[in-house]
Amino acid sequence: MRSLRRSLALAITPVLAFSTVQASATTQQQVDVALEWFDVTATTITAAGAPTQVTNNRTWAIGWLAATRALLRTPTTSRPNDYRDAALAGAIHETLVTLVPARKTELDQSLTTTLARIPDGSSESAGLTAGRRQAQTVLASRANDGLDPASVNVPFTPPPATPGIWQPTPPTFSPATQYGNRLAKPFLLRQADQYRPGPPPALDSSRYRRDLAEVRADGAVDSTTRTQAQTDTATFWLGSSYVLYTAPSRVALAEIARKPLVERAKLIALFHVASVDTQIATSDTKYAYQLWRPVTAIRTTADPTWTPLHTTPAHPDYPSGHNTYSGAAEQVLTALVGARTAKPYTIGSPTAPGVTRTYSDWRQLTTENVDARVWSGIHTRTADLVGVTLGRQVAANTLREADRLFR
Incomplete structure (x- = not known):
């Protein structure tokens, strides 16, 4: 596992470094929530992901599938973008804290950072709830799917x-x-x-x-x-x-x-x-x-x-x-x-x-x-x-x- 974390860290460090610089230069501008949570997902798996490649692909698939499902169900609201940003963050956060619990503290901070940019209100809370719900639904549908490390490397x-x-x-x-x-x-x-x-x-x-x-x-x-x-x-x-x-x-x-x-x-x-x-x-x-x-x-x-x-x-x-x-x-x-x-x-x-x-x-x-x-x-x-x-x-x-x- 240590080798996997080191390898992914080396591969994405230039990308994440660029992202950090870009973010600091545009503090008052709108943050790209998709790139933000892409980097959160990548960093999370780098730090504490599974030792099997397919298991980590599965984690990405579940989180981003849940986010897509929540976004496709965006309700009529006066602030649809608030709903969408919160839904995407909520879906991926819920997936990652479930599948990579060792990173819960860092993931909670990432979610706090995203939600702090979104005005409090019904759109934000509805999006967050919808994202979490979709993550729980997809996670349940993939339970015992044989893609955990032990099952992948069955003798x-x-x-x-x-x-x-x-x-x-x-x-x-x-x-x-x-x-x-x-x-x-x-x-x-x-x-x-x-x-x-x-x-x-x-x-x-x-x-x-x-x-x-x-x-x-x-x-x-x-x-x-x-x-x-x-x-x-x-x-x-x-x-x-x-x-x-x-x-x-x-x-x-x-x-x-x-x-x-x-x-x-x-x-x-x-x-x-x-x-x-x-x-x-x-x-x-x-x-x-x-x-x-x-x-x-x-x-x-x-x-x-x-x-x-x-x-x-x-x-x-x-x-x-x-x-x-x-x-x-x-x-x-x-x-x-x-x-x-x-x-x-x-x-x-x-x-x-x-x-x-x-x-x-x-x-x-x-x-x-x-x-x-x-x-x-x-x-x-x-x-x-x-x-x-x-x-x-x-x-x-x-x-x-x-x-x-x-x-």
């Missing part, structure tokens, strides 16, 4: 060592993780295997041989074919997808600052709903096919001492979870924000301290994730590309079925 016993079948990987040979995701309750998928892709290429196929040869050459720790720029890309995108995509999702929220508050809350809710459902679908596919990792394949068939640039995560190769996540994120952000941003944006990475990269769209993030996992030596390119497609499919389903969440 998995791999079958006997067989060519092509996943086994724990060096150097630690750790037990499999994330098996329980495939057993969890989705938000909008009808079932975990709804978009399960076909099987990976056969071990004796030309495609698989080509995939493995590429990883062996370009993904080795001592590769002579991987360039420094490729190594840098692999290192930049090495960390948690949740951490790496927190800054881009904040950029997206700011990008639609002129849209109604309900549409902005919906963006963050659907981003994380899609992320949760994508991780469920990813684990379903990984453990349905149980394809061995490149390090196992290469050591078994070609070079018993081969070592990847980066340590291989403890779950099967096909598909790449980083790329299902990036595919889902790209799909949601493109659909709800647009393919390109109004101006370039810059993000950092906890696995490349001090390094930043600048982008003007969402597609390039996906492209770099595909390459990065090959150059890290931990995924085949087919696993990456199939992952992107799966993530896009699940996210498209989220967008089509979104109304079911807001009834």
